[in-house]
Amino acid sequence: MSEREPAPVALVLVSHSRTLAEGAVELAGQMAPGVLLLAAGGTEDGGLGTSFDAVEAAVTQAVADGRSAVVLADLGSAVLTAESVLDLADPDVAARVRVADAPFVEGAVAAAVTAHGGADLERVLAAAEHAGTMFGGDAPPAASAFEGAVDDGVVRGAVVLRNPLGLHARPAAIVARMLAGFDAKVRVNGANAASVLELMKLGATEGAELRIEAEGPQAAEARDALVAAVDEGFGEV
Amino acid sequence: MTLDVAWAVDWVRRSAQAVAEHRDELVELDRQIGDGDHGENLNRGFTAVVAKLDALEETPAEIGDVLKLVATTLMSTVGGAAGPLYGTAFLRAAKATAVPELDTKGVVALLEAALEGIVVRGKARTGEKTMVDAWTPASEAAAAASDAGASPAQALEAAAQAAADGAQATIPLVATKGRASYLGERSAGHLDPGARSTELILQAAAQAAA
CATH class of the missing domain: 3.30.1340.10 (HPr-like)
Incomplete structure (x- = not known):
């Protein structure tokens, strides 16, 4: 990461595809270098799907050092896996993590930039979720x-x-x-x-x-x- | 008459065997209305579960210990939606069965907890062409059998039969949850793969108790 301390809110990007998750991290990272961005894509053997262990490891790393985290997920089972991880997580960890109801790429970019500004968990979550309406043609x-x-x-x-x-x-x-x-x-x-x-x-x-x-x-x-x-x-x- | 930890282990092994035997059928069902990975994913998951059971140095003390091992392994290895769904079902069931033996009421509690887990995780209701359409009648049938004074084995037999009927009843339904919902009307006329795998798993539970 950067030489500075990472922002207080990290992002975990959960996708069925390893390359999609890593690509979203790359894209969002270019715009928010001070934010810890973690990819959890694909199954253990690199196939399409989501891995409970990979998501759990990413969430654990995301919330280390007292950070909070917003999770973005692509298709249905990625959301289910992320929710399962939080269900099983230590309550202290789960309380600092939110799963965003947001479009994967747009939400990741919006959340990352907001997090880079030092925003708190709820504001980063709102940025991700607001990203969905940004592309609906409505006025800002x-x-x-x-x-x-x-x-x-x-x-x-x-x-x-x-x-x-x-x-x-x-x-x-x-x-x-x-x-x-x-x-x-x-x-x-x-x-x-x-x-x-x-x-x-x-x-x-x-x-x-x-x-x-x-x-x-x-x-x-x-x-x-x-x-x-x-x-x-x-x-x- | 009660069911013990050996029953739970046998249930899990029989489930793995049934999923392996019906792998291609589940793949084909899912290919018709989903992404075609249900048989493959579930088989990978239960194969991993059996490997973990084989590696245990001693038999767990409580039924819930066995079911928790199933839950965490399925969540880690299945890869598709069935992982968190069955994983949560077995996890809730494990919490409801932190005992060495189950009577009929315990069997009902197990099934009700599993159903609750699936509903919480998948946010589905009956009639949406999902595994909930097999789990719900199974849980209700076990409860009714319990009220009528059935043994644990009889309650599981009733649950398995109700799951089979529930699975068949998904055929005419139009899916409104899960990947099949993208097909809309075209999902009608197909058996839901998750309901079918539920039927197989509950059949295995009944056979292990028989």
Whole structure:
């Protein structure tokens, strides 16, 4: 893992397929390097299915050192296996683990990025479960959370995307992670900038203007940091 | 008349034998409406269970010890949904049978606990074309036999017969739980493989008691 201490919430990704679980860990890990991500895919002999022992070992490792963990599972029996593991686990362990009702890949990415920001168990779980509705075509619901507060204390800014691919997965994760370090709520073109998925959903590419609105004690610092990161092209220009 | 730990061991060995003998049939049933791995998975699981029984240095003291060994081994080795489902069933049954011998009421408690485990884990009800459709009538038949003063062996015989009838009754059903539910209407006309394997396992329990 990274040189820093891992985030307080780890993820266990349970799939019928070893390669699918490992691929999801790779994908989510790129966007959240500070989170302990554990793959538990396939049967003991590498076939399709889920292994109780592999899931149990991953959960045990995930909650070591006082961490909590969110489990994401793909098809039915992966969920059943994960639940069985928690049934048999020490109550102290089971109390710190949640099985998310979430899409496997999208949920893993959203949960990982949220966990990277140091969020607690319930917030990481909510990020995973919210990921399901993110791809249903609904407007980002978090935008409404700012309503009514626009007139007082909102710090605004605008910046043009310089990197060719714009706010794709990696830069979106950089933004969400970076903003987690500020005591501020930030919107970009109406989307909640703490959410990788909402940022990605903007589909903003090179030349697009990002309108930034920030609130909170560190709103100005957050805006400035965001503007600087965009201006630098996320290291891609 | 009571059933002892030797009965439990014999039940498990007979279950393994029945699953091995019917492996291809279970595979074919599951291929029709599922992913085709039920026979293979269950056979792998029970083969591992028998290997663990063979490796025991001494006979366990309580029936629940045997059933817990079955539970944890199936969970670890089956790979498909049958692992956590049967695993939870045997685990709950183990908790209900932490005794060296079972009377008829004990047999009923075992079956009711197993059914409860499957329902909790699979979140299925009767009529959804799952193993619950075999376990539910089996548990009820054993309870009715117990009320009528049956011996443990007679209660298990009644449970096995009810499981067989319950399994047959899944044929016209449309699946609404499990992998078969993806087929919708096309799942009708097929015997549910989980209900069939339940029938085999409860038959083994009755034969071991006879």
